[in-house]
Amino acid sequence: MTEISLPVVDSAPRMTQDRKTTVGNYFVANYPPFGFWKPDQVPAFDRALATPPRADTRMGVYAHIPFCRKRCHFCYFRVYTDKNAGQIRRYLDAMLAEHEHYAKQPVIDGRTPKFVYFGGGTPSYLSPDQFGHLADGMQRHLPWDDAEEITLEGEPGTLNAKKLRAIRDIGVTRLSLGIEHFDDDILELNGRAHRSKEVHRAYEAARAADFPEINVDLIAGMLDETDEKWDDTIEKTIDLGPDTVTIYQMEVPYNTTIYKWMKEEGRTVAPIVDWEVKRAWVAHAFRRFEEAGYTVTSATTVVKDPARNRFVYRNGLFDGSDVVSVGVSAFGHVNGVNYQNEHDFDPYIDAVHERTRPTYRAYALSDEERYIRELALQLKSGRVETAPFTAKFGRSPQEQFREAFTVLVADGFLRVEDDAVAFTPAGLMQADRLLFELFRPEHRHGRFA
Secondary structure, three states: OOEOOOOOOOOOOOOOOOOOOEEEOOOOOOOOOHHHOEHHHHHHHHHHHOOOOOOOOOEEEEEEEOEOOOOOOOOOOOOEOOOOHHHHHHHHHHHHHHHHHHHOOOOOOOOOOOEEEEEEOOHHHOOHHHHHHHHHHHHHHOOOOOOOEEEEEEOHHHOOHHHHHHHHHHOOOEEEEEEEOOOHHHHHHOOOOOOHHHHHHHHHHHHHOOOOEEEEEEEEOOOOOOHHHHHHHHHHHHHHOOOEEEEEEOOEOOOOHHHHHHHHHOOOEOOOOOHHHHHHHHHHHHHHHHHOOOEEOOOOEEEOOOOOOOOHHHHHHHOOOEEEEEOOOOEEEEOOEEEEEOOOHHHHHHHHHHHOOOEEEEEEOOHHHHHHHHHHHHHOOOEEEOHHHHHHHOOOHHHHOHHHHHHHHHOOOEEEEOOEEEEOHHHHOOHHHHHHHHOOHHHHOOOOO
8 A cells, every 4th residue: 555645735724723722622423514404404314214224234223222221421312310110101202202213204115224223321220120111112114133233331230140141032232331430439530320330230241141252432621530449440341351441531512510510610721631641541552452452443442353343323323324223312313314303202292293304403514524434434434435435426535625635734634545544543543533623624622503
């Protein structure tokens, strides 16, 4: 592979960032940023549902379970800690009605999901009977027989041997444990509901239930984090031996308890370490996992076996697959249109009953925006081969993103070769913020929306 020499652009903006952690979302989960999705584009989503699928496009399902034992202080997702069994059943029935509606649309046209993902919130908050009711109902409309991966997110304190066996029997193949840290004081201070003893109990029971894949989530830079505590968490995770590990860098979005505290105290800087420290901690974690036999496969993930551990849902979200999402505030992507549901519990359920389709806002992407979305999201893996993009979009990434690549190469964050594009080690540690250089100018200011 030959590295391409890009022209020097003296006037190109340099990718700078405050060292301190301030309020805002840095993690890139979609394109364009959610603040640009609008209610007046919902008809575009209706047209996408009524249109047969694009050729050779995979399809998967996401289901949002918004219930938790406790709201974490850094959480910005739509979650509820006050719902009783009757309200939960009412919500699950609304999800099934929404799911049935999508299954009947021309965009599905007999397709079956290649991946299914239960996210939250805390999907493991559901009882075996509740989860069985949801799973059975979903499979009546879209069977999981061809699914390569069925994932459920779990909070250790909600899991026991009986529930884990039931979840496995229902068909879940991948369990993702939201451990975040092993220090009980840090877990308490950051509002987590579980403690380290529950982590070990849940993990051992999950192994006994014979899940093909177990993932562990960690967060670098939580409140009161130190070098020593972070190193201890990494070592304990290695000792645990999960199949995959996902490591996020702590951010403080607007709708979090931490930001509320900041406002009350008149603070503009979050009470956590700066970005350089968080990146150093992630880099240290990657080194230790590699020494333990893992492989770094993205800016946030390490895996034991790259051939087997493939993050099918994440890859589907990133590669332009249709993701049919149900539940309050859930966001999906169908036939080139992004969409998101109603944001609150009762309005979501009422919308399902009134019009079946509870969509709140949407965004129809142009061909150029689809190119940006897929390249930016897939580049989070650290490296992409460029030939598939050239074949799909008719122009090579080296041509399409020449100006952005020039800036990132000049700053030492990116390598551009004749057949691939890859982040440098320094770029990989801050991939999410660098991806904004690929965005259309009008979308760069929406990073915190």
